[in-house]
Amino acid sequence: xxxxxxxxxxxxxxxxxxxxxxxxxxxxxxxxxxxxxxxxxxxxxxxxxxxxxxxxxxxxxxxxxxxxxxxxxxxxxxxxxxxxxxxxxxxxxxxxxxxxxxxxxxxxxxxxxxxxxxxxxxxxxxxxxxxxxxxxxxxxxxxxxxxxxxxxxxxxxxxxxxxxxxxxxxxxxxxxxxxxxxxxxxx
Numbered sequence: 001x002x003x004x005x006x007x008x009x010x011x012x013x014x015x016x017x018x019x020x021x022x023x024x025x026x027x028x029x030x031x032x033x034x035x036x037x038x039x040x041x042x043x044x045x046x047x048x049x050x051x052x053x054x055x056x057x058x059x060x061x062x063x064x065x066x067x068x069x070x071x072x073x074x075x076x077x078x079x080x081x082x083x084x085x086x087x088x089x090x091x092x093x094x095x096x097x098x099x100x101x102x103x104x105x106x107x108x109x110x111x112x113x114x115x116x117x118x119x120x121x122x123x124x125x126x127x128x129x130x131x132x133x134x135x136x137x138x139x140x141x142x143x144x145x146x147x148x149x150x151x152x153x154x155x156x157x158x159x160x161x162x163x164x165x166x167x168x169x170x171x172x173x174x175x176x177x178x179x180x181x182x183x184x185x186x187x
Contacts, residue, residue, distance in 0.1 A: 003180055011124070011185035013158020016044055020051040022182050023150050023162045027055055030164065034149040036060060037159075038133045042078025044159050048152070049085040057087040058142045060133035063094060090142060095135040095170045096128070116173070124184050126161025129153030131176060138167040145169060148179065160185050 006022060008015045023035060036058045039045035045059040059082055061074040074089070082089055096117040104110060120128035130151035137143040145167050153161045161184045168176035 005181050006183035007186035008160055008183065009186060011126070011155035011160050011187070013044075013154065013156070013160075015160040015183070015185075016047060016154075016158040017051075019152060019159040019162050019183055020048055023152060024051055024055075026162075026164065026180075026182055027052075027150055030148065032148055032150055032164065034058065034143055034147070036130070036134050036137050036143060036149055036151040036167075038129050038151075038153045039078075040073050040157065042074045042082060043157075044152075044154070045074075045082045045087060045089075046078050048159075049082055049087050053085070057082075058137045059087050059089045060136055061089060061091045063091060088142060090137055090140055092136055092140055095132045095139070095173075124161055124187055125155040126153035126159075126184055127163070127178075127181075130161060130163050130165065131178070134165060134167045135170040135173065135176065138169045143167045145172070145175070150182070155185060 034056045035052050037045055037048045039059050040062050048057055064072045096113040117128050120131055130153040134151045138145055143149050148164055149167055150164050152159045162182040163178050164180040166177040
């Protein structure tokens with residue numbers, strides 16, 4: 001089998017429109033209905049809702065307090081837009097951090113989640129993101145682990161990475177399978 005992977009010259013949000021177009025096309029070709037989208041402020045999610053209309057969009061945000069205590073980076077305006085267009089917004093603990101971050105902060109000690117996350121970043125930050133958000137969605141019961149999905153992530157802001165994958169719950173991390181890399185930055 002021969003498949004196409006698009007490599008972007010630079011990482012980041014400048015690739016968002018092309019990523020969404022690639023995802024739309026491949027979802028139609030494969031009959032995939034579930035798309036998991038990483039979005040910090042909600043800007044990528046709002047744009048995804050337009051391009052991915054008719055598909056089930058699960059938007060995964062940063063956990064509350066990620067940047068500063070008692071704050072949420074996903075804006076209320078964007079939340080209302082995404083939900084009005086049928087998107088589901090998931091805000092929950094990050095699969096690779098959570099307790100790991102506490103261990104690192106208090107004891108200056110890396111934990112298994114840190115090592116896995118850093119290993120995935122070898123292929124690009126967005127590749128780590130797509131794995132993590134898909135496990136978060138699976139753990140929340142928003143994606144099935146017996147059906148393929150497409151996940152969209154990025155580096156910094158916007159989208160620059162998309163994959164077709166078979167989701168897994170975080171406690172079954174090694175069952176997660178990346179089937180196709182649709183696009184990513186050329187690092």
